[in-house]
Amino acid sequence: MPDKPEGPQQLLIEELQDMYDVEKQLIRALPKMAKAASDEELGNALREHLEVTKGQMQRLEKVFESLDLRARSKPCKGMKGIVEEGQETMAEDREPVLMDTAITAAGRRVEHYEMAGYEALRDMARQLGLKDAAQMIEETLREEIQADKLLAQIAKRLLKEAGTAQGSKGSEEKGQRSKGSSSRGSSQGGAGASKKKSGSSRQKNSAAKGSSHSGHPLTDHEEIRQWAEERGAQPSCVKGTGSKDDTGMIRLDFPGYSGAESLQAIEWDEWFEEFDKRNLALIVQDTTAGGQQSNFNKLVSRDNVQERGGSNSRSAR
Numbered sequence: 603m604p605d606k607p608e609g610p611q612q613l614l615i616e617e618l619q620d621m622y623d624v625e626k627q628l629i630r631a632l633p634k635m636a637k638a639a640s641d642e643e644l645g646n647a648l649r650e651h652l653e654v655t656k657g658q659m660q661r662l663e664k665v666f667e668s669l670d671l672r673a674r675s676k677p678c679k680g681m682k683g684i685v686e687e688g689q690e691t692m693a694e695d696r697e698p699v700l701m702d703t704a705i706t707a708a709g710r711r712v713e714h715y716e717m718a719g720y721e722a723l724r725d726m727a728r729q730l731g732l733k734d735a736a737q738m739i740e741e742t743l744r745e746e747i748q749a750d751k752l753l754a755q756i757a758k759r760l761l762k763e764a765g766t767a768q769g770s771k772g773s774e775e776k777g778q779r780s781k782g783s784s785s786r787g788s789s790q791g792g793a794g795a796s797k798k799k800s801g802s803s804r805q806k807n808s809a810a811k812g813s814s815h816s817g818h819p820l821t822d823h824e825e826i827r828q829w830a831e832e833r834g835a836q837p838s839c840v841k842g843t844g845s846k847d848d849t850g851m852i853r854l855d856f857p858g859y860s861g862a863e864s865l866q867a868i869e870w871d872e873w874f875e876e877f878d879k880r881n882l883a884l885i886v887q888d889t890t891a892g893g894q895q896s897n898f899n900k901l902v903s904r905d906n907v908q909e910r911g912g913s914n915s916r917s918a919r
């Protein structure tokens with residue numbers, strides 16, 4: 603470390619302290635985000651990023667060490683604001699698939715904020731000839747970019763799932779219903795109850811709060827089977843996700859669902875074996891906000907729904 607206490611070196615130290623606080627705040631926020639997520643992949647991604655973040659904090663400590671400094675944090679107001687906004691979002695009442703989409707957006711804000719911070723830090727370190735520090739910061743930067751990419755991918759899938767249900771509602775409204783198939787929701791978590799009609803979706807969402815058409819988790823095999831059979835849904839798995847001894851990702855396949863080509867029918871026994879092995883719960887909705895039978899369903903981690911308690915766990919065992 604060059605000996606001048608002020609100037610670029612001091613700026614670098616302050617930026618380091620800022621990022622140290624960013625990571626600390628994130629370590630507190632990520633478990634809450636993971637808990638609020640219904641989507642299995644999203645929950646896992648957030649939990650994994652928590653571990654990565656802990657590593658990043660330790661790496662920052664090493665950067666401080668390489669500069670003969672003790673790790674200290676300087677409160678980062680920007681991150682505080684992003685985290686607070688994320689918490690507000692998670693407190694809102696939304697369909698699980700839309701809540702998950704909102705969580706990916708909050709997560710991506712965090713990642714981009716961190717990417718900007720680390721990129722600036724890396725450049726400062728390089729400029730000052732602090733090779734080790736620059737390399738460590740670069741490593742963290744790459745992890746943040748990776749995390750953002752994964753969240754973007756998940757968001758894309760979630761939007762598709764939300765859109766599938768919305769799209770089928772659209773054709774129903776145009777009177778193109780055939781054998782009732784177009785009113786079927788996605789087997790992968792379509793937002794059956796709050797399909798948007800321009801301008802009124804907000805009111806619809808708030809009207810749905812805590813009512814009988816909010817999703818509830820099922821873990822009982824008979825109840826799940828009955829719910830699915832009432833809707834003509836078949837047990838299935840996603841093609842290409844399994845192996846010889848592994849069923850892969852299970853789903854419910856609804857007649858007329860456009861993603862059917864990607865699904866493969868399996869027996870209920872196999873479906874439930876995978877369901878229990880992976881400790882899953884099926885969040886279902888009985889009726890839409892409009893009172894029609896809903897196909898909304900989503901597979902989530904059982905731990906998640908049990909922790910939530912309240913009306914959400916009325917059928918969970």
Ligand SMILES: [Fe+2]
Pocket residue numbers: 625628655658716746
């Ligand atoms: Fe980070």
